[in-house]
Amino acid sequence: MEEHNERYSRHFSLAGFGKAGQEKLLKAKVLVIGAGGLGCPVLQYLAAAGIGTIGIVDHDRISLSNLQRQTLYSTEEVGKLKSVTAAERLRALNPEITITAYTEEVTVSNVWNLISGYDLVVDATDNFATRYLISDTCCLLQKPLVFGAVSQYEGQVAVFGPDDHGQYISYRDLFPEPPRPGEVQDCNVAGVLGVLPGMIGMMQANEVIKHIAGIGNGFNGKLLTFNMLTYETMVLELSKTKDPDKLMPGNREELEKTDYQFLCGLSHPDILALDPESFLSKIKDGKMTAIDVREEGELPAAGFSHLHLPLSRLEESLNEIPETEIAFFCQGGTRSLKAAEIFIQNRKTPNRPSHLEGGILALIKKQNEKRN
Numbered sequence: 001m002e003e004h005n006e007r008y009s010r011h012f013s014l015a016g017f018g019k020a021g022q023e024k025l026l027k028a029k030v031l032v033i034g035a036g037g038l039g040c041p042v043l044q045y046l047a048a049a050g051i052g053t054i055g056i057v058d059h060d061r062i063s064l065s066n067l068q069r070q071t072l073y074s075t076e077e078v079g080k081l082k083s084v085t086a087a088e089r090l091r092a093l094n095p096e097i098t099i100t101a102y103t104e105e106v107t108v109s110n111v112w113n114l115i116s117g118y119d120l121v122v123d124a125t126d127n128f129a130t131r132y133l134i135s136d137t138c139c140l141l142q143k144p145l146v147f148g149a150v151s152q153y154e155g156q157v158a159v160f161g162p163d164d165h166g167q168y169i170s171y172r173d174l175f176p177e178p179p180r181p182g183e184v185q186d187c188n189v190a191g192v193l194g195v196l197p198g199m200i201g202m203m204q205a206n207e208v209i210k211h212i213a214g215i216g217n218g219f220n221g222k223l224l225t226f227n228m229l230t231y232e233t234m235v236l237e238l239s240k241t242k243d244p245d246k247l248m249p250g251n252r253e254e255l256e257k258t259d260y261q262f263l264c265g266l267s268h269p270d271i272l273a274l275d276p277e278s279f280l281s282k283i284k285d286g287k288m289t290a291i292d293v294r295e296e297g298e299l300p301a302a303g304f305s306h307l308h309l310p311l312s313r314l315e316e317s318l319n320e321i322p323e324t325e326i327a328f329f330c331q332g333g334t335r336s337l338k339a340a341e342i343f344i345q346n347r348k349t350p351n352r353p354s355h356l357e358g359g360i361l362a363l364i365k366k367q368n369e370k371r372n
Contacts, residue, residue: 007096008050021213022050026097028212029053031115033106033134034124035082036060037069037197038148038204042122044072045205047090051212053098054090055118058083059105063365069194079369106130108256111137120211122204123147123171128178129260135160135171136249136258144211144220147171148204150192155200158223158238159207167240169221172248176241178263196228271340272354274327276366279356280304288325288354293339298331302360311335311342318347329356329363 004012011022030051032039035058046054060082062073072086083101090099104110106125115121115137123134123145131147138145144161160170203224210216223236247263249255274282282288283304290306293314309317311330321343328336328343336355343353356363 005096007094011050016215017213021215024213025050025209026052028120029055029118030120030122030208030212031055031057031118032122032124033057033114033130034122034126035070035072035086036066036124036126037150037192037194038124038201039082039122040070040072040086041198041201042124042148042205042208043086043090044093045202046208047094047097047099049205049209050094050097051208053100053118055100055102055114056083056086056090057102057104057106057114058086059103061365061369063368065361069192069197071198106133108133108258108260112141112252112255115143116141118143120144120146120208122208124201124204128175129263131171132178132263133255133258133260136255139168139170139172140249140252140255142168145170146204146207146211148200150196150200152191153193153196153227153229155196155203155226155228156223157200157203157207157219157226159211159219159221161220163221163240169238169240173238173241174223193228199228200226270344270352271337272352273357274354275357276363279327279329279354279363282325282327288327289322290356291321291326291328291339293328293330293335294360300360300364302329311339314339314342315346318343321347323351325351325354327354327356330359332359332361333357334359 008022011017012019028051030046032042032054035043035056039058043054043056062078062080062082062085064078067073067075072089077085081103083103087099087101102114106114111133121134121138121143123131125131125134135145138160142162144159147158147160149156158174162168207219221238223238225234249258283290290304292302292306292308293311295310295312307320309320328339330336333356336359340353340355
């Protein structure tokens with residue numbers, strides 16, 4: 001590091017931080033998984049602070065609905081890869097650090113290699129299957145993990161890692177069992193006020209900097225909840241669960257054999273998951289009946305022929321479903337999977353039900369990408 005780098009001059013003059021703290025940041029390697037609402041502020045502040053090596057993992061592309069909260073991106077960049085676009089923007093912000101963009105989706109096949117090369121991981125994702133996968137991998141590799149989550153007007157921040165007794169406090173100690181589909185609504189269904197991910201993401205970035213520089217009170221094994229409407233906060237001490245988690249893989253081999261989608265109720269062996277292109281193709285060919293299980297008035301509207309049978313009254317409406325190939329759809333793909341499970345349990349039919357993976361939002365996004 002230069003004897004005096006004006007970029008970090010405010011850090012140099014900061015009591016308790018100084019040149020020693022900045023050197024720690026410049027030597028650190030941080031992997032941020034997710035470049036969306038949480039990932040954008042995390043990445044901006046880590047890059048500005050001078051984290052020496054930053055990895056960005058995101059396979060998604062920018063959509064217009066992202067721009068309400070994902071402030072790294074512009075309208076002209078809709079359709080571009082988030083990780084690549086974020087990396088370009090951050091290099092312009094701080095060309096003195098190393099930034100690597102990973103455009104693949106995080107899976108059991110690549111998560112070990114992705115995480116093992118970094119000192120600390122930030123979970124800025126938005127689904128339970130990926131959160132358990134990231135946490136389990138960090139636990140096995142003994143890597144500190146800074147977690148964040150948002151929904152509507154509330155957010156959470158936690159730091160996972162070894163406690164004072166050497167036991168790794170993980171996401172499973174916060175949520176020992178994954179919630180069933182529909183029990184916890186994601187932002188696609190419940191919505192989120194745009195500034196909230198910015199606030200929670202900055203808290204995550206703060207915990208990363210504190211951990212690396214060794215300043216402030218340690219937040220390991222703690223969970224902060226924040227309500228942005230009332231500014232009420234609560235900090236909970238997490239502890240290791242007494243009963244060993246039978247679902248927690250014991251090593252890399254077991255991790256790579258674990259089906260996290262199935263464990264979190266996001267897949268079913270008797271239900272066919274259709275991607276948007278396959279779904280639309282079957283509808284256009286007239287080979288399939290589409291069934292919307294959203295409640296009345298939910299937008300966006302489906303621009304194709306379909307039945308509307310809300311999930312809340314599906315069981316009493318099963319006789320309205322024709323004896324044809326069927327596919328359920330909803331906003332984000334969770335309720336449609338639940339609907340297909342209800343159908344299997346209550347209707348005897350040789351036809352295997354399908355559901356639209358990612359929901360109507362994934363369908364619209366795919367159509368917009370084609371236009372661009």
